[in-house]
Amino acid sequence: MSNTGPDAITGPTPDNAIRQADIAEKEAAGGDAAHAGPVLAADGTPLKQSLNRALRRQKLRALALIAPLLVFILVTFIAPIADMLFRSVENEIVEETLPRTIKVLEDWDGQGVPGEPAFEALAYDLMIAAELKNHTRLGSRLNYETTGVSSLFRKSGRRVDDIGEVYADQFIALDPAWEEPATWIALMAAPGWSAGEGEIPAAFEMRDGVAEVLPRTADMYGAFADVIRTEDEESVADEEPWNIVYEALYRDLSENPEAAIAFDGENAARLAAAAEAVPGFETTTMSEIFIDIDKDWGSNNTWGTIEAFSSRYTSGYFLASADYQLTPDGIERQPEDQQIYGLLFQRTLFMSMTIMISCVLLGYPVAFLLSNLPMRTSNLLMILVLLPFWTSLLVRTSAWKVLLQQQGVINDILVWIGLVADDNRLELINNQTGTIIAMTHILLPFMILPLYSVMKTIPPSYVRAAKSLGATDWTAFWRVYFPQSVPGIGAGCILVFILSIGYYITPELVGGTTGTFISNRIAYHISSSLNWGLAAALGTILLAVVLVLYWIYDRIVGIDNVSLG
């Protein structure tokens, strides 16, 4: 009667049309040599060309249809993942905040404390960073690697203002004009540049030649001008330069007085006078100042950390994720008591597996029942399976708290039955048991649904055939039914495993300290410690682990053996 098998359709269904078009295309491509010339369409254009044109329009239309989704996925899925991968190695903040220091440290041998130039560069960098309020961010970044750096930077940032005050005072004492912004503008700015009194001027332009004569001063004054303009939105015409600019000027003049004397720009005379006077100035040592601010600046560890993390990209986050650390002396294992991530990864995998297995054990019979009941009953029961989806996750998780706690319903019942002594109630929550119970419950529908949809497609005639061939109920199930339901198990397992490996609300609420997942740690780094790089590295590792497991699964079970129905 019903002989409409798939083979029976021979007419031009859309699929067939495409298939035929494909064949035509292949023939057109491969068959040219055999034919004398290309096959021509009715209007004389080569057939292949007109076919391509026809198909191109189709393809474009199809593309236009999926374009919104494609864009959506790119923006919300691909881009964040790419960003995460990038963040896990990205380390530009050190180089961006301390460019001068990093440059000086390139020549440092890593022994003891670097020399005066390093401190000097640090003072310049820190002054700018403090004005831009970047130094605390850098402090937090380096604090992930060495504790105490954060407060070191904050403290230093507060006091960096005063560095160079000694020189400022002496210059002003020498010639009060040094206090005037106008003097500085006249000395440093290009002749055409206008400070634009009272309003925000155009970007600062350095006078030609100044940078050769007064390299540090030009550098710092330029930075000063930029900061005033962009951060404070004021004009340098109204601002006395930072103390550090006087320090820079002092260094420049004492290092190369001849050049300053030979300088022929505006204010050349004043500069020459200053150059003459500088050797008599009272001086300070930058390293002393810093070590005075915080003695940590005199520690090899601080400088080692800055140097170790000076490159734009770092493996530091990944090392940290694997319980290693990047120290000035190379890669080292974290101290015993701080090795948490390896343990957490193991625990996450182990618990996800456990949850997955308990979901299979609980879900398989339910799905089997559902798929064998009459439609009406099974629909009703299906609603019960889906019911949890209509309840808030938090409510469900909290319900488990009520049920599982030591004075909770389940313990009460066990005590009442006499299975458990009253003074020895089971600890079912705030540990791994709690997480496994609650997560199994929450993820169960994700196992049941694919199982059900696969089982629904297994015709009962297979089991009947097996029985008619002499198989007992169990043999018929195990040898005939079960193998055909494996794709459903596969799909359910992948779903449940991947969902649970990244779950974090439930473990957070019922997991206590021993039942939390790596994702809880990631969440902590994202929202509390703000160590996004580490969070990204952990996330990347998690992603890689999932992909590897997926690959293994594909090798063992075969991914085409997964069916959602």
Add this chain to the structure above:
Amino acid sequence: MASTNTAKAFVEFERVQKSYDGETLVVKDLNLSIGKGEFLTMLGPSGSGKTTCLMMLAGFETATHGEIRLDGKEINNIPPHKRGIGMVFQNYALFPHMTVAENLAFPLEVRKIGKSEREKKIARALDMVQMGDFGGRRPAQLSGGQQQRIALARALVFEPELVLMDEPLGALDKQLRETLQFEITKLAHDLGITVVYVTHDQTEALTMSDRVAVFDDGRIQQLAAPDELYERPQNSFVAQFIGENNTLDGRIKELTGTTCVVELESGEEIDAVPVNVSNVGDRTLVSIRPERVEINPDLGPTAHTLNAEVLEFIYMGDVFRTRLRVAGRDDFIVKTRNRADQVRLTPGQKVKIGWLPEDCRALDA
């Protein structure tokens, strides 16, 4: 109802009833006995309860009432896997995750038959259905007809004495179906197995079976050999269901033992054999096969003839098929053999038709 071969009944249904929902009877009072080695076909329209009967015999449905016996033993309460009945399903039901050879090995494995023995039997069964080279394939790599052969081989490999087939050829094209019909009957005959075969293709039923049970509405309407069924239908359902058939409404006018005269609604009279009419004045449905009708017959002076008008004349190669208006109905079909001397009628032509009284059967209305 059926009482042939009762001496050595192999399968027996006795007063079997079946209801799925407790409200309607799907099978009503089924009595049937099938002899050993017999090829019995259950034929009937969709929903008439054929599959249900088969499933009760196989053990997948329980009879609501009555007894089913196999080889003299009651099997109502024996689970399917202990009945030792081979079965071929309409959708083949070959296990998709096993190769052909594994499919065939399955019934032998569950019977704990040793490996060498098993392989011998599998090879023999595959050869039997001419599929010897296909042992390593998966069912999905076979065509429909090949799958059906394998299903057959699997049902036979453990040498059951009784094999049930539920529309095994339903999904195949005509030509393949005919080949397999022939092969199945030949195999069944050679192996001496008893076959209960379900189909709703009457040609299949007539060509393959020793006896055919015509089902309708949960009852066996007639159980008889194919020729008997075709030529001597017991009631109007069978007459109309099997083969092409002309029917005329009328009343019994005279009734004398083996013949009767029927007065049609048009007032014309015809001769017929009374089959299930008992009284003069009863309404009746007269049934006559198209190939038994003669046009402008020469039947002797006493025979009744009817006036007819040709409506359509169809050339069909071996036969001519003529549609006539007879006694107020315009679906009367006459088939005449294509002979050299056969006159070809033209639409509108007026003719007389007639037949031998024994070819015309007066059935229940």
